[in-house]
Amino acid sequence: KQEVTQIPAALSVPEGENLVLNCSFTDSAIYNLQWFRQDPGKGLTSLLLIQSSQREQTSGRLNASLDKSSGRSTLYIAASQPGDSATYLCAVYSGGGADGLTFGKGTHLIIQP
Amino acid sequence: DAGVIQSPRHEVTEMGQEVTLRCKPISGHNSLFWYRQTMMRGLELLIYFNNNVPIDDSGMPEDRFSAKMPNASFSTLKIQPSEPRDSAVYFCASSPSGTTGELFFGEGSRLTVL
Numbered sequence: 001k002q003e004v005t006q007i008p009a010a011l012s013v014p015e016g017e018n019l020v021l022n023c024s025f026t027d028s029a030i031y032n033l034q035w036f037r038q039d040p041g042k043g044l045t046s047l048l049l050i051q052s053s054q055r056e057q058t059s060g061r062l063n064a065s066l067d068k069s070s071g072r073s074t075l076y077i078a079a080s081q082p083g084d085s086a087t088y089l090c091a092v093y094s095g096g097g098a099d100g101l102t103f104g105k106g107t108h109l110i111i112q113p
Numbered sequence: 114d115a116g117v118i119q120s121p122r123h124e125v126t127e128m129g130q131e132v133t134l135r136c137k138p139i140s141g142h143n144s145l146f147w148y149r150q151t152m153m154r155g156l157e158l159l160i161y162f163n164n165n166v167p168i169d170d171s172g173m174p175e176d177r178f179s180a181k182m183p184n185a186s187f188s189t190l191k192i193q194p195s196e197p198r199d200s201a202v203y204f205c206a207s208s209p210s211g212t213t214g215e216l217f218f219g220e221g222s223r224l225t226v227l
Contacts, residue, residue: 034215043117043204043218089156091216097169098146098161101216105155 002027002094006104014112015082021075021107023090028068031093031100035064035075038087038106047088048075080111117219119205125225131193134222136205137186144208146216147180147190151201159203162188195226 003026013019023033032051036044048057048064050073056065063076077084089106118137126132138145147159160170162182170180177196182188192199202221208214 036216036218041220041223043220044206044216046215046217049215098144099158099169099171101158103156 002030002092002100002102004090004092004102004104006088006090006107008107009105010108010110012110012112013080015080017080018076018078019080019109021077021088021109023073023075023092023104025071025073025092025102027094028071029094030068031095033064033066033073033093034091035062035073036089036091038089040086044089082111082113085109085111117205117207117217119203119219119222121222122220123223123225125227126195127227128196129194130226131191132195132199132224132226134190134203134205134224136188136190136219138188138205138207139209139217140186142207142209142217143185144210144214145182145188146206146208147188148204148206149201150204150221156204159190192224195224197226200224200226 005024030052034049035047037047038044050057050066061078066073087106087108091101091103094100120135143164145162149157158172160180161168165182180190202223204218204221206216206218208216
């Protein structure tokens, strides 16, 4: 059974810093991995979707990498801003229908002005 | 596009009452998912529809929960009777390409059962 872990559970950094959020998964046989952002009281917004054949995806100040063999993904945020404060979740799709999508519990990020 | 629309956004009810949550997926998306989120358990898949047909309801906690999708633009999740342990945020999500594509979430329905 796939398990997805996100460490740390919470992170607070000063504005302007570059930072890395981590996601690890136990079964490397995955189809894709998604990073989501969740603001308080809101739904999840998809940030980046990496297919299993890809090594990374970029969108603006965000860069997500995938290393299937080691069961790891990172989300790099450049030049962080207070508006980046949110909870970031990763989700791994291992196939076999909708229950093959496994979410981590997220990293709660606070960017200090 | 307006995105996935859920109603109500907040619901407070008493134990034993019936609760109905509603979802309108993004037009053209063929897959719809209901999730439940709690602090303790994170996001849990309850049920998944593809082309309006329930494909996997193994995540539905018990017979008190039921879900329907009468057409491509509407789905309901019903809890009858509700219990305090059902208190959570319930999310609906849709996808244009089943389980392998990008998921689009609604803003959720926060349910409190007293």
